[in-house]
Amino acid sequence: MHVTLRGAGRRYGLGGPWVLRGVDLDVPEGAVFRVRGPNGAGKSTLLRLVAGIDAPTEGRVIGRPRTAYVPERFPPALPFTARAYLTHMGRIHGLGRPTAARRAGEWLERFGAGAHAGAPLAELSKGSSQKVAVAAALLAEPELLVLDEAWTGLDTAARDTLDGAVAERAAAGAAVLFVDHDPRRLAATADATYEVEGSTVLRSAGVGGATVVVDAAGPAGHEPALPHPHTRLRLDPRTVRITTDAAHSDAVLRTLLAADPPWHIVAVRTPEPTENNG
Numbered sequence: 001m002h003v004t005l006r007g008a009g010r011r012y013g014l015g016g017p018w019v020l021r022g023v024d025l026d027v028p029e030g031a032v033f034r035v036r037g038p039n040g041a042g043k044s045t046l047l048r049l050v051a052g053i054d055a056p057t058e059g060r061v062i063g064r065p066r067t068a069y070v071p072e073r074f075p076p077a078l079p080f081t082a083r084a085y086l087t088h089m090g091r092i093h094g095l096g097r098p099t100a101a102r103r104a105g106e107w108l109e110r111f112g113a114g115a116h117a118g119a120p121l122a123e124l125s126k127g128s129s130q131k132v133a134v135a136a137a138l139l140a141e142p143e144l145l146v147l148d149e150a151w152t153g154l155d156t157a158a159r160d161t162l163d164g165a166v167a168e169r170a171a172a173g174a175a176v177l178f179v180d181h182d183p184r185r186l187a188a189t190a191d192a193t194y195e196v197e198g199s200t201v202l203r204s205a206g207v208g209g210a211t212v213v214v215d216a217a218g219p220a221g222h223e224p225a226l227p228h229p230h231t232r233l234r235l236d237p238r239t240v241r242i243t244t245d246a247a248h249s250d251a252v253l254r255t256l257l258a259a260d261p262p263w264h265i266v267a268v269r270t271p272e273p274t275e276n277n278g
């Protein structure tokens with residue numbers, strides 16, 4: 001089962017600014033999608049809507065796969081040991097107690113936290129708490145895995161383990177949506193990148209390939225006719241921001257310049273792929 005956002009918008013408080021608006025996003029089975037954007041753009045907000053732990057202020061979220069969500073900050077002060085917490089989470093996800101307890105132990109071992117199984121959560125280090133948080137998400141074998149900077153605080157070995165576990169879940173047909181500040185994170189696994197920009201969510205071109213951003217000005221209110229794969233964002237009545245991949249950017253520019261009346265190219269830029277913007 002996949003999850004779809006239709007015209008989804010979220011704002012906090014009465015009359016607060018729209019963090020997200022008019023978001024259409026389809027997260028199909030087996031897809032691994034990265035979400036990028038500057039601090040405060042609304043990435044966590046988007047992930048909470050997709051994970052179903054927050055509801056949109058307007059618009060709809062369609063489909064509710066069995067979901068596991070790892071938040072940016074894991075509440076560490078729960079009155080459980082690591083093993084008991086994981087077993088409890090497994091039970092919530094419908095596992096029998098023996099299976100939940102066995103998987104709890106296996107995932108703690110896999111993340112190099114086996115020694116902490118009997119430790120109260122409140123006494124764990126930040127990194128060890130994070131291992132428990134990702135183990136809790138993985139042991140339920142969710143259909144949708146939502147990871148909000150879940151790698152932060154993990155040691156190198158645990159990061160690699162999480163990369164591998166995400167690839168495994170995707171291969172098993174689960175959908176994965178993640179935010180991470182390392183641009184190389186899951187580069188080989190991710191199918192697409194979505195940019196949260198100006199309260200909308202735009203699909204970037206291929207993850208490995210360069211993205212080209214073209215700002216073009218034309219007659220007020222006109223939409224450029226572009227047969228090439230791209231996303232667009234209206235910046236003002238005359239100006240449209242077109243994002244495409246490098247392979248199509250020349251054709252996009254030619255089409256804009258050959259239009260009648262021609263579009264004026266205001267700016268062309270290639271966002272640095274190593275830009276540390278999540």
Ligand SMILES: Nc1ncnc2c1ncn2[C@@H]1O[C@H](COP(=O)(O)OP(=O)(O)OP(=O)(O)O)[C@@H](O)[C@H]1O
Pocket residue numbers: 012019037038039040041042043044045046278
């Ligand atoms: N619960 C909340 N109540 C009020 N405002 C909120 C709440 N959650 C988020 N916001 C606001 O919504 C905007 C987007 O926040 P969000 O956490 O989604 O951004 P982000 O892209 O994940 O940021 P970062 O990269 O810093 O983690 C921010 O202006 C933030 O202050």
